[in-house]
Amino acid sequence: MRIFASFVSRMMLLIFTMFVLSGVAVAEKYTPPQPVLNTMKQMSKFGIKVINYFQGPISLTGIVAEVSNPQIKIPGADKRIIYYIDPTGQYLIAGAIIDLKERRNLVAEASATYLEHDRKLPTASELATLAYVEHQPSRNGRWIYLFVDPTCPHCRREVREMKNAIEKGELGGTGVRWVPISLGNPRATTAVSLLLGTTNGRLEQFISLYLDALPSAGTLTDILKTPAKQRVLAAGSSALERNLNYLAKYNISGVPYAVTVTPDDIHQTFQGYTSPQSFFGPKERKK
Structure with a gap:
């Protein structure tokens, strides 16, 4: 899918593990930078729907995304995932963000907050x-x-x-x-x-x-x-x-x-x- 490949190339999609020293701050009222808002609007064209967002660490904006694009593989039946966008709106980041000082997996915590309630629990x-x-x-x-x-x-x-x-x-x-x-x-x-x-x-x-x-x-x-x-x-x-x-x-x-x-x-x-x-x-x- 050329248009998606072009989008990813422009966004420079990064799949990696990030290590930081600050935690996630989920603000009651958080407005992402305008470049991030512009990027979120574009993402829906490529099978990535933003259904929620929150303030992440080191000036990142966390998003809860629902993915329908078959080129993006997400384990399990649930097609929702946590992504982060940098302040310029150029980088879409997926992976683990580890707070080394507090020894916390910030992506796991965000997933528990924003994704767990949508999952069925086993008997x-x-x-x-x-x-x-x-x-x-x-x-x-x-x-x-x-x-x-x-x-x-x-x-x-x-x-x-x-x-x-x-x-x-x-x-x-x-x-x-x-x-x-x-x-x-x-x-x-x-x-x-x-x-x-x-x-x-x-x-x-x-x-x-x-x-x-x-x-x-x-x-x-x-x-x-x-x-x-x-x-x-x-x-x-x-x-x-x-x-x-x-x-x-x-x-x-x-x-x-x-x-x-x-x-x-x-x-x-x-x-x-x-x-x-x-x-x-x-x-x-x-x-």
Whole structure:
């Protein structure tokens, strides 16, 4: 589509990860610069409809866009996404914006604010069909499902601190289930598949995979020399695909990601690292 290609060329569409030192300020009344307003008007001609906007970091304007252009690939069925536009209106930015000082994923927070309410939440029975590793059973009907990738440093922190909280009894009767995934690293994909295909000692393997170094390519090759391990890999690959399909279905593009479930099947979602004590209140955890 030449006209779209020309538009992207002129806008210099940037898909990248941006690291900043300031947070998002969502103003009650925010008027973008005129060049940004002009750009937003043009975007509708190319299958990108702006349905909301907000003040972003470092003079950027955040927009909630609904995309109908088939050339723009967005995971999941939801075609809404967070973009940012620079003050000149020349650059359309997509990706992660990380506040290094506060250790916050600002795009994830904006997505939770502007996109989450449009998503359907799963039922407890659907979550129970995922390929998970149970760390602690539930005694109070409350569960925490945590999606984690072994190559993600924030996921590793989540695993480490959740493990410590469980060992100290800080979660009370709340159950914890890890949902291992891999977002593309070949070694991680193989290691996670082997984990999910294993029936015995899965928790120990999970802790080792997420807290120790990722197995080397040579180690994984040696493991897969036997037909038995190849069958384990095949079974685990199918389980991993089930977990990834869930992420795509609910338009979840980043980890760690958590879903909590109460006995009344009431859900809450958490994007990015979340301290173990933040999922439920003290009284709820102890029940």
